[in-house]
Amino acid sequence: MASPSSRKRSPIWDYFTVAEDTKFAVCKTCDKSISSGGNSTKVYTTSNLVNHLKSLHKELHKEYDDKHEKYLEEERTKKPSSSKQQTLFELEDKLRQWDINDVRAQRIHRLVAEMIALDTQPFSVVEDVGFVRLVKTLEPRYTLPSRKYLVEKILPTVHRDLMSKVREKMEKVIYFSFTTDAWSASAGTASLLSLTAHWLMDDFTRQSAVLHVQPLDDSHTGEYLGGVYKEMLEGWGISEEQVHLVLRDNAANMAKAMREASLRSFGCFAHSLQLVVDDGVLSQQAVIDLLAICRKMVGHFKHSAVAYDRLKSIQDRLGIPQHRLQQDVRTRWNSSLYMVKSISEQKMALAAYCTDSDLPALTTKQLELAEKIIAALSPIDEITKSVSSSSASISVIIPFVKMLDKTLKKHHDDLGVRTMKNAMLASLSRRFKDVEQNVPLVIACLLDPRFKDRFFSSVSKQAEARKILIEEMEQEKARQVESDTDAAHEPPSKRANRETTEFWQSFNEILEESGASAEGLSSDNSVLEQYLSEPLLEFHSSNCLTWWKSNKARFPLLAKLAQRFLAPPPTSVPSERVFSGASDIYDEKRSRLNPEKAEILLFIKNNFSLATT
Structure with a gap:
């Protein structure tokens, strides 16, 4: 018995020989x-x-896989041979269909599954004629698997491997902060709860991972949600002591859920600002009526190409920028502001349009x-734009509250604007009255070299x-011994002169007012005094x-x-962004998608870049 001469180069023949009956191979x-699939070595x-x-x-199969990979690589890099036998082998290899479990096929299966998650494609893409033709052209030996095989075999493997990589990234992290949000699909009955972890590496680079987009099966009570949070954290082996802070929305059930789970939390700053705007401006009947008319005007042009073309010609005639009117989203107050701005900018063009139209003018x-x-x-x-950026920290909350307070208190000649500002000021004072008693916010502000202790409301608060920071330093010192090494010090940049808005003028005014009072303060902690005595960093350029x-x-x-x-x-914007992908997954074609499958897809989509770097 011997291995077929045409197959000697394939590593499979390290484990088999040809039987006397040449239709069979014998395992060594x-x-x-x-x-062996035929009675001739030519068709094996x-x-x-x-x-x-x-x-x-x-x-032995694992050993064979490794040999086979090396074998394929050698074949790819080998110069073309003039041997007729090698040419026949190459031709046969190119025509032979791969088995579904072939390592080369498995690699492409995995890439298809990852594509579906990363690009928010439906599982049915593997049955789409155009995609099937494309894949068949790129690799004739490969056959796309069925939707069922992809969902039940490949996707769980990709998910499991990615989870292992994310766990590796998180292994050395001592403290985690989290953002969370809840979402319900408009196309079905699915309801999801997201949990995103945030931490800083030793080199102070930001990292985050979407740990869960958990399906919710029960009424969203504080008790139920508190239990869900406990289960999610336990699943990742994260103890209560490791949870530094959770950013959540201001709903009563979410606040209660944090208490039920014994987690320290704080309401989303952007959501709190939304409530301040609602209290001071958007709840006024005159504003409600104005926004209703603005929405009607935007809708008129959005749904009529003829109307929009006519508006464009008026804009051109009047020399007004041909900007589209902005549609607002009722859950985002600043989108209402952008809508009003766009209509105010186009007021002359709109007035001209309305003279020959049934559309009511403002x-x-x-x-x-x-x-x-x-x-x-x-x-x-x-403020909202600044705090919603991916680099923002809770250190900005105390300074921004004080800056906004100062800005709203500034005199304004217009009585209507002054009334709005006073209403927002009252809401701001009510909603942030205890902000300077919140330990995480206080310490974060002090440890931000752009703010330090200059933005507290009084000398006593400073x-x-x-x-508070000294007490935390003592506790940290008791937890671990820190090495004291020398390093070159790069002086903080000097504060630049900038054109500033009314809001940022308040920033500079607060610094001037607080500088003198801070000089009178001192403590017996020399390290803290040295840090606080150094000049502040310039906010915008550092x-x-x-x-x-x-x-x-x-x-x-x-x-x-x-x-x-x-x-x-x-x-909680990082967790809210997760649901922009969820809305694509739960479209009309997939409104009945299993929530567990949706969680897997969102996990892969949101964590793929983290685990592959």
Whole structure:
């Protein structure tokens, strides 16, 4: 018995020989005869032989896989041979269909599954004519698997492997912060709860991972949600002590869920600002009526190409920028601001359009009200944009609350604007009255080299903040011993002169007012005094995490605290963004998608880049 000469180069023949009956090959390990797919070496196939190793000799199958990969690589890099036998082999290899379990097929199965998750494609894409033709052209030997095989075999494997990689990333992290949000699909009855982890690495780079997009099966009570949070954290082996802070929305059931799970939490800063705007501006009947008319005007042009073309010609004739009117989303107050702004910008073109149309035009009073809304809400819009960025930290909350308070208190000649500002000021004071008693917010503000202790409301609050930080330093010192090493110090950049809005003018005014009072404060902690005495970083042109990366050797204990307290974002936006993908997954074609499958897809989509870097 011997291996077929045309097959000697294939590593499968390290484990088999040709039987006397040439229709069979004999396993060298167990002497079992396996059908080789033909009675001539010219038509032999190896799929049965590979499956035999995979079923009965798993270690040998693994060894074969490694050899086969090297063999294929050698074939790819080998120069073309003039040998007729090699050419026939190559031709046969190109025409032979891969078995569904072939390692090359499995690799493409996996890529297809990853594509479906990353690009939010339906599972049925593997049955689409165009995609099937494309794949068949790119690799004729490969056959796309069925939807069922992909969902039941390949996708769970991709998910499991990715979870292992995410766990590896999180193994050395001591403290985690989290954002969370709930969402319900409009196309069905699915309801999901997201949980996203945030932390800072030792080099102060930000990392985050979407741990869950958990299906909710029961009424969303605080007790039920609290139990869900406990289960999610336990599943990842994260203890209550490791949870630094959770950013959530301001709903009563979410706040109660945090208490039920014994987790320290804080309401999403952007959502709180939304409530301030609702209290002070959007709840006024005149504003409600104005927004209703604005929505009707936007809808008119959005649903009529003829109307929009006519508006464009009027804009061109009047020399007005041909900008589209902005549609608002009722759950996002700043989208209402952008809608009002777009209509105010186009008021002349709209007035001209309405003279020959049934579309009602805004009255002079309503246009004046629109300008007042823009003036009153622009400072809060600036804050919302800043706190929603991926680099934002909870360290900005105390400074931004004080800056907004100061901005709203500034005199305004227009009575209507002043009334709106006063209403928002009252809401701001009510909703953030205890912000300077919140330990994570206080310490985060102090450890941000752009703010330090300059943005507290009084000298006594500055002193209390320093005391809170000193106590935390003592606790951290008791937990671990920090090495004290020398490192070169890069001086903080000087504050740049900038054109500023009314909101950022308040920033500079607060610094001037607080500078003198801060000089009178001192403590017996020399490290803290040295840190606080150094000039502040310029807010717009510097990064607090980059500063800590450069200066952690100078302030090792403070740096360790900064790594924990600067990690949480100020809003739950990172978890809300997860659901932009969820809305694509739960479209009309997939409204009955199993929630567990949806969670797997969202996990892969949101964590793929983290686990592959």
